[in-house]
Amino acid sequence: MKRILQICVLAIALTLGMAPAVAAPQTYKLHVDGLSCPFCAYGIEKKLGSVKGVQRIDVDIASGAVAVTMAEGATLDEAAAKKAVKEAGFSLRKFEQLQSAPQGASAGPAK
């Protein structure tokens, strides 16, 4: 009985210890040229928001930076980002992949 109990405890410990880490969402920073008024920012949110896997978008108009947070396990392809920015009427100057956002990080929802 004692041995069975030891095996159960070990199994539970191994299960907890070896549980795969939940992948944190990937976040990307897009530097967008031409973004200079609030009315135009709507298009970039709409276009990037329609890219598969995009979960949240934060536009900072002063710096021309757009932070894109992906759903768990999803990644953003630079070509897809460039296409979305172009369709919104702007130019993608720089594409950066940031460190994975911590779980529960707050950001604006994809629109």
Place this chain on the structure above:
Amino acid sequence: MKVLVKTALATLCLSAGTAWSAPITFNTALPVHEGGWVLREQFMYMKIADDPTPAQRDMRVSGVMSVLGYGVTSDFALFGMLPLFNKRIDISMGRQDITRRKSGVGDLTLLGRYTAYQYDAPGRTLRIAPFLGVKAPTGEDNARDGMGRLPPPVQPGSGSWDVLGGAVLTYQTLDFEIDSQVSYKANREANGFQAGNVASLDTSLQYRLWPRSLGAGVPAFLYGVLEANLVHSARNRSGGADDPNSGGTTLFITPGLQYVTQKWIVEAGVQIPVSQDLNGTALKNDYVFTTGFRVNF
């Protein structure tokens, strides 16, 4: 009289033609994103009087200009503009004053715009976009009252197929925007009447009044607006002859305000004619009050 109505309405129509823009009285080259829509509703009230003749003509036009724009691609957009007018003219005939009026849907204008040049940099953009359009005679052009057929300026529609074209330049930064547009509208004959062609040069400055410094995110902007419209109309032709009391050149100055958010814009301005060099006894414009909103979707 005809020239002023024509001038003001032409300005209003062209302003609606590129409805995504920031200017109040004319349009610029800000983008309608691919697959996106812009709806603009513009309400205006125009007073045209200052008649030098004993008739003491006094014309008032109120209306709503509905504009729907669609981004076919990121560079090419289509626009449809449909006005709804309520026109009234009071004329003194000796001891008797008469009033003639008509309300109705005006002529539909369809317009395409192609962004031929675009330079984007951090926080600013420069765009040049030619546009070309056609005005279809969808409005009633043979309206009558108890005194017979209404004069052309009081008719909701012109009855003619007209073409218009031009180019618009936009330079926009986070602090201000400058737009400039040159346009030409060639009018054709209908019902024995041909309105004179209209050429215009328009410029607009929008300056961000608030917030003074930009924080994070996408704050709403309050713009102070100052616009100028130089409009030249050729003489009308009626019955095969030029009308000596039509045509001329007017310079409008328009102060205004705009409140701009991501999804909508509200705006208002008053077009004031600061110089009017009109032919003969053409009526002079007193002012045009314009207010409206735009929605992105």
